[in-house]
């Protein structure tokens with residue numbers, strides 16, 4: 001159900017933008033989705049179709065730009081992108097990462113009519 005609440009906020013943001021722009025219809029919502037967000041694009045589109053019914057965003061297409069995970073090593077402070085499932089620090093070899101990027105879900109832009 002995580003996707004459903006997330007999708008509702010995507011819709012709210014898109015509708016607010018469209019209203020601000022005086023648009024009558026939203027054609028496309030471009031999203032940025034982090035690799036660590038745990039969110040699946042297809043589910044979001046599915047829920048979006050559901051929650052946008054009867055709004056100016058009904059029928060809008062969602063696009064997803066995936067951004068990779070980004071970690072900072074707690075031992076040496078290096079920032080790095082993990083190599084697949086290998087989360088060890090490429091600089092010092094420690095396995096003490098904190099995520100500094102890749103959890104985000106952002107509305108990057110919308111296209112309106």
Ligand SMILES: [Zn+2]
Nearest residue numbers: 073076089092
């Ligand atoms: Zn390190």
